[in-house]
Amino acid sequence: MSESKDGGDHEDGEVNMAAWILGVKNLSIQPYPLPLLGPNDVKVRIKAVGICGSDVHYYKTMRCANFIADKPMVLGHECAGIIEQVGSEVKSLAVGDRVALEPGISCQRCNFCKNGRYNLCRSMKFFGSASNNGSLANKVVHPAKLCFKLPENVSLEEGAMCEPLSVGIHACRRANIGADTSVSIIGAGTIGLVVLLAARAFGASKIVIADVDDGRLSIAKDLGANEIVQVSTSIQDLEQDVMKIQNAMGCGIDVSFDCVGYNKTMSTALDATCPGGKVCLVGLAQTEMTVPLTLAAVREVDVIGIFRYRDTWPLCIELLRTGKIDIKPLITHRFGFSQKELEQAFETSAQGGNAIKIMFNL
Ligand SMILES: [Zn+2]
Numbered sequence: 016m017s018e019s020k021d022g023g024d025h026e027d028g029e030v031n032m033a034a035w036i037l038g039v040k041n042l043s044i045q046p047y048p049l050p051l052l053g054p055n056d057v058k059v060r061i062k063a064v065g066i067c068g069s070d071v072h073y074y075k076t077m078r079c080a081n082f083i084a085d086k087p088m089v090l091g092h093e094c095a096g097i098i099e100q101v102g103s104e105v106k107s108l109a110v111g112d113r114v115a116l117e118p119g120i121s122c123q124r125c126n127f128c129k130n131g132r133y134n135l136c137r138s139m140k141f142f143g144s145a146s147n148n149g150s151l152a153n154k155v156v157h158p159a160k161l162c163f164k165l166p167e168n169v170s171l172e173e174g175a176m177c178e179p180l181s182v183g184i185h186a187c188r189r190a191n192i193g194a195d196t197s198v199s200i201i202g203a204g205t206i207g208l209v210v211l212l213a214a215r216a217f218g219a220s221k222i223v224i225a226d227v228d229d230g231r232l233s234i235a236k237d238l239g240a241n242e243i244v245q246v247s248t249s250i251q252d253l254e255q256d257v258m259k260i261q262n263a264m265g266c267g268i269d270v271s272f273d274c275v276g277y278n279k280t281m282s283t284a285l286d287a288t289c290p291g292g293k294v295c296l297v298g299l300a301q302t303e304m305t306v307p308l309t310l311a312a313v314r315e316v317d318v319i320g321i322f323r324y325r326d327t328w329p330l331c332i333e334l335l336r337t338g339k340i341d342i343k344p345l346i347t348h349r350f351g352f353s354q355k356e357l358e359q360a361f362e363t364s365a366q367g368g369n370a371i372k373i374m375f376n377l
C-alpha cells in the first residue's frame with residue numbers, strides 16, 4: 016500500500032504498519048493508512064501496547080461478547096506513545112509529549128454523553144472493537160482530549176496499563192469503596208488484580224481475594240491482599256468456599272467483586288456478601304448465569320454492573336505518579352513488534368498459564 020489517505024504518515028518515507036486480525040488465529044503485520052489528522056486530533060507514535068482479554072477473544076473466535084469482527088481489523092487498545100503531530104486547534108499537547116490514550120471515542124451528542132455516562136454511548140468508536148481499528152500500530156490518529164500527558168516518573172508501559180487499571184477504578188467508584196469498606200474479590204486474574212490495587216488505593220479496610228490458582232493468589236498477596244483463599248470451580252463446594260471467604264474476612268463483607276463471571280463465582284459473591292452490601296459484576300465469562308439472586312435480594316444486596324470506565328485516566332495517572340499504585344508487577348511478558356513476536360505473544364496470552372499482562376514494546 017503506497018498511497019496514504021492523510022498524506023501525512025508517509026511524509027517521512029515510512030509506511031505505518033499495524034497488527035491486523037484477518038481470521039481465527041490469523042494475525043498479520045500489514046500497512047495501515049491513517050485517517051486524516053483533524054484540527055482537534057493528534058498523531059501518536061505508539062510505544063507500548065498491552066494485550067487484553069478482549070483481544071484474545073477476537074484472536075480465538077473473531078468476536079468478543081456481541082461484537083463481531085466481520086472484516087480485517089487492527090487489534091489493541093491498551094496503549095501509550097509519543098505525540099508526533101498536533102492538529103491546528105490543539106493547545107493542550109505538543110510534539111514530543113508522552114501520553115496514555117483512552118481508547119473510546121463517544122458521540123458527545125446522545126443523552127448518555129450529555130449526562131456524563133459516556134461509556135454507555137451507543138455510538139462509541141472503541142479501538143480494536145466492533146470493526147473499529149485498534150492501536151497495535153506504529154502510529155494512530157486520536158482526539159487530543161483522549162490523550163493524557165504522562166509525568167516524568169510514569170513510564171509508557173505504565174501509561175498503557177491505565178486502561179486495565181481504569182476498569183478497577185471504575186468498579187471501585189461504582190461500588191463506593193472507602194476507608195470503612197471490607198472487600199472480597201473473586202478471581203485473581205488481571206481484572207481481579209486491578210480491582211485489588213484500586214480498592215487498596217481507595218482505602219478499603221480489609222481485602223480478601225479468592226482464586227483456584229495458588230500462583231495467582233501469591234501474586235495477589237504480594238500486591239497487598241490482606242487474606243488469600245483458595246477455592247474450587249465446583250458448584251458443589253459453594254457453601255464451603257463462601258464460609259472460607261467469610262472466615263478469612265472475620266467481619267461482614269460489604270462489597271464483593273466477581274472478576275470472573277461464572278455461575279459459581281457470582282453465586283459465591285452473592286452468598287458471601289452481608290445484608291445491605293453490594294456485589295459488583297466485573298468479569299464477563301458467561302453471558303447468562305444461574306445464581307441465588309432471590310436470596311441476595313431479600314438481604315437487600317445490590318447488584319452493580321459495570322461497562323468499561325469513564326473519566327478515569329487523570330486519577331490513574333495521579334495514583335501511578337504518587338506511587339499509591341504500583342502497576343509494574345502485573346507486566347509478566349514483553350514482546351517486540353515483529354510478525355514472529357506478534358504470533359508468540361498472542362499464543363502465550365491464549366494459553367493463559369502464568370501470564371498476567373503481556374506488553375508489546377514498539
Ligand atoms: Zn483492555
Ligand SMILES: [Zn+2]
Pocket residue numbers: 121122123124125126127128133136137138139
Ligand atoms: Zn453518545
